[in-house]
Amino acid sequence: MASTAEVQAMTDAIALAQQALCPPGPNPRVGCVILAPDGSQVSSGAHEGAGTPHAEVVALQAAGAAARGATAVVTLEPCSHTGRTGPCTEALLDAGVSRVVFAVCDPNPQAAGGAEALRAAGVDVEAGVLEAQAQQLNAGWGVAVSRGWPFVTLKIAASLDGKIAARDGTSRWITGEEAREEVHALRAQSGAVLVGIGTVLADDPVLTDRRPGASYQPIPVVVGRREVPAKSQLAAREPLQLRTHDLREALRELFAHGVTTVLVEGGPTIATQLLRDGLVDQVIWYIAPTVIGGGLPAVGDLGITTIAEVERFDVTSVTRVGADIRVDMAPPAKGIKGGGN
Ligand SMILES: [Zn+2]
Numbered sequence: 001m002a003s004t005a006e007v008q009a010m011t012d013a014i015a016l017a018q019q020a021l022c023p024p025g026p027n028p029r030v031g032c033v034i035l036a037p038d039g040s041q042v043s044s045g046a047h048e049g050a051g052t053p054h055a056e057v058v059a060l061q062a063a064g065a066a067a068r069g070a071t072a073v074v075t076l077e078p079c080s081h082t083g084r085t086g087p088c089t090e091a092l093l094d095a096g097v098s099r100v101v102f103a104v105c106d107p108n109p110q111a112a113g114g115a116e117a118l119r120a121a122g123v124d125v126e127a128g129v130l131e132a133q134a135q136q137l138n139a140g141w142g143v144a145v146s147r148g149w150p151f152v153t154l155k156i157a158a159s160l161d162g163k164i165a166a167r168d169g170t171s172r173w174i175t176g177e178e179a180r181e182e183v184h185a186l187r188a189q190s191g192a193v194l195v196g197i198g199t200v201l202a203d204d205p206v207l208t209d210r211r212p213g214a215s216y217q218p219i220p221v222v223v224g225r226r227e228v229p230a231k232s233q234l235a236a237r238e239p240l241q242l243r244t245h246d247l248r249e250a251l252r253e254l255f256a257h258g259v260t261t262v263l264v265e266g267g268p269t270i271a272t273q274l275l276r277d278g279l280v281d282q283v284i285w286y287i288a289p290t291v292i293g294g295g296l297p298a299v300g301d302l303g304i305t306t307i308a309e310v311e312r313f314d315v316t317s318v319t320r321v322g323a324d325i326r327v328d329m330a331p332p333a334k335g336i337k338g339g340g341n
Contacts, residue, residue, distance in 0.1 A: 025050055152281045153284060313329035
């Protein structure tokens with residue numbers, strides 16, 4: 001059982017991971033606290049993103065000789081593969097740590113096995129301490145690395161009747177300033193922002209976080225065979241262009257580029273295809289209190305011919321954002337559907 005000091009250290013390690021600069025990308029947010037045998041905190045560290053040392057290494061370096069016989073409390077199972085920074089299991093063993101307490105098992109098939117390696121070397125290991133809280137640090141990342149393609153969030157901003165543009169194609173500012181501001185924050189939490197080439201040609205989007213002080217920008221991604229016009233605003237940002245109509249393939253390619261979370265911002269062709277192929281993990285739907293009538297629907301034909309074929313989402317939250325309404329939804333958990341109560 002984890003001691004009170006260890007549970008407190010895990011709370012601190014989670015907070016450290018939350019505060020770290022670690023941008024959304026190939027690496028998860030991780031925090032680590034080193035405890036002396038008497039339960040006092042010796043040092044701590046957090047991971048700041050790909051190419052920088054892992055949290056355990058940061059904390060061990062700060063602890064120096066005091067790590068011998070100490071307990072390492074870490075939010076994620078220490079890695080055992082040799083990446084750019086070397087496996088943390090080795091660093092923990094070299095430092096002479098005698099006990100390791102971690103929250104979440106590593107979902108990455110290439111990096112898992114850290115707990116086993118530590119136990120085999122005689123270290124006392126305890127898993128699952130504050131697991132649910134620590135899981136929240138890297139929810140999308142965990143899903144992505146366990147299956148090999150990014151966590152997909154589909155964002156739609158539409159009128160009450162589900163239209164994203166009027167008949168003449170004008171679509172700017174359907175939702176209000178507050179909702180648009182929120183979308184900038186969503187971009188800041190995503191490894192990539194994805195649109196179809198049709199949206200680039202129609203709307204000429206920039207897809208950046210334009211809030212003051214924004215230091216990180218997601219990778220812009222364009223799907224489709226047509227060329228991104230040299231004069232478009234996006235061309236200057238050198239988007240990653242995936243010349244395919246197979247979105248499953250496009251997502252796997254994104255993952256190979258280190259993208260674990262992707263925000264899909266349009267348009268209807270991409271939204272329709274993602275929904276039809278069951279590739280959406282989360283829907284964030286902004287509803288503007290307006291009716292457009294005729295016009296461009298947010299989603300096209302899904303091949304549904306009768307109401308029984310409709311897939312319902314689970315609503316996870318409903319909030320007012322300025323004059324608009326935001327509904328967060330997730331597809332019903334796969335495997336549970338139709339399985340008893
Ligand atoms: Zn590591």
